[in-house]
Every structure is written in structure tokens, then in C-alpha cells.
Amino acid sequence: xxVSARRGTPLTPEEIYNMALRLVDEVGVEGLSMxxxxxxxxxxxxxxYHHVESKTALISQICxxxxxxxxxxxxxxxWRERVRLLAHAYRSLSRDHPNMxxxxxxxxxxxxxxxxxxxxxxxxxxxxxxxxxxxxxxxADVLYGFVTGLVFAESAGHIxxxxxxxxxxxxxxxxxxxxxxxxGG
Numbered sequence: 718x719x720v721s722a723r724r725g726t727p728l729t730p731e732e733i734y735n736m737a738l739r740l741v742d743e744v745g746v747e748g749l750s751m752x753x754x755x756x757x758x759x760x761x762x763x764x765x766y767h768h769v770e771s772k773t774a775l776i777s778q779i780c781x782x783x784x785x786x787x788x789x790x791x792x793x794x795x796w797r798e799r800v801r802l803l804a805h806a807y808r809s810l811s812r813d814h815p816n817m818x819x820x821x822x823x824x825x826x827x828x829x830x831x832x833x834x835x836x837x838x839x840x841x842x843x844x845x846x847x848x849x850x851x852x853x854x855x856x857a858d859v860l861y862g863f864v865t866g867l868v869f870a871e872s873a874g875h876i877x878x879x880x881x882x883x884x885x886x887x888x889x890x891x892x893x894x895x896x897x898x899x900x901g902g
Contacts, residue, residue, distance in 0.1 A: 728760055730768050742814055745816045745820075746820040749772065780827050785834060788802075788809075789802075789838050796846055863892070867888070
């Protein structure tokens with residue numbers, strides 16, 4: 718790993734992803750540029766390309782790394798609790814990084830694979846409750862769409878706005894209860 722003459726320490730992929738996410742949080746994905754990122758890291762912009770192919774690849778990697786950081790429920794918990802914890806982890810991610818979250822949902826190619834992290838947990842829950850293998854993808858998509866729509870509505874102020882701030886939390890809990898009942902619980 719090359720050492721930057723300006724910074725004096727090697728640049729790491731994790732450092733790049735963390736700084737890029739911080740910039741996205743501040744200025745949005747559209748406001749992120751490789752030049753701005755390099756300036757924040759105190760490196761020559763070309764040194765970033767030793768670690769990441771392009772801005773698009775960088776955004777994909779940030780999304781992947783955030784998915785890995787979600788606090789996902791373990792398989793040792795009852796499925797109802799896993800559903801609840803998974804929904805809350807997803808909602809927390811949307812609240813912690815709203816610019817990235819909105820970008821991902823307007824660029825479906827980023828989450829097209831539906832593998833790893835959140836998806837593995839969701840598919841495992843669906844298998845546990847007896848969803849047939851032929852229906853796993855469709856059922857996961859419906860649940861994902863339901864929770865995503867609710868989170869979008871909340872972030873746009875359609876839920877809880879002008880009410881008790883806890884109303885959005887109660888609405889979210891109602892949605893999770895509906896999901897659990899719908900899955901057979």
C-alpha cells in the first residue's frame with residue numbers, strides 16, 4: 718500500500734468508505750465527488766482509484782458496508798422477535814443515513830441481488846414460518862416494499878407529522894405487528 722506524500726500514512730478502503738459516507742450524509746450522493754473525497758482524506762484524487770474503480774463502485778461499496786454494519790438478529794431468537802429487530806435495524810439505517818438510503822431506493826440496481834445481510838435474515842425467517850421456496854422472493858419483496866413504503870412515508874412527514882413525536886414509532890410498531898400476524902403469528 719502506497720503512502721501519500723501529503724498525509725504520511727497509507728490510505729485504507731475502510732477509511733475511504735467511512736469518509737465517503739460522511740460526505741454523503743452532509744451533501745448527498747450528488748454532492749460527492751472523488752476530488753472532494755480526496756481533499757477530505759488529504760490525498761491526490763488519483764490515489765483513490767487504487768482502491769475503488771469509480772464513484773459508482775464507491776457508492777455500491779458504501780451500501781454493502783452499511784448493510785454489513787446493520788445490527789441483524791441472530792437465528793437463536795424466535796422468528797417474531799427477529800422480524801421486529803430486522804425492521805427496526807432497517808429503519809435505523811434509513812434514519813442514520815437518509816441521503817444514502819434515498820439514493821439506494823432510486824437506484825434499484827444497487828440492491829438487485831437480494832443477497833447477504835438483511836436478505837439472508839429475511840429469507841431465513843420466511844423459511845422458518847413455512848413460506849414455500851417458490852414464493853420466497855415474492856414474499857420478501859412484498860415485505861420489503863411494505864416496510865420501505867412506511868419508512869418513505871415517515872421520512873416525507875406523512876406519518877406522525879404535527880402529532881406526538883411517538884406517533885411514528887407507534888405506527889411502525891403497528892406495521893410490524895401486521896407483518897407478524899400476516900406471517901402466521
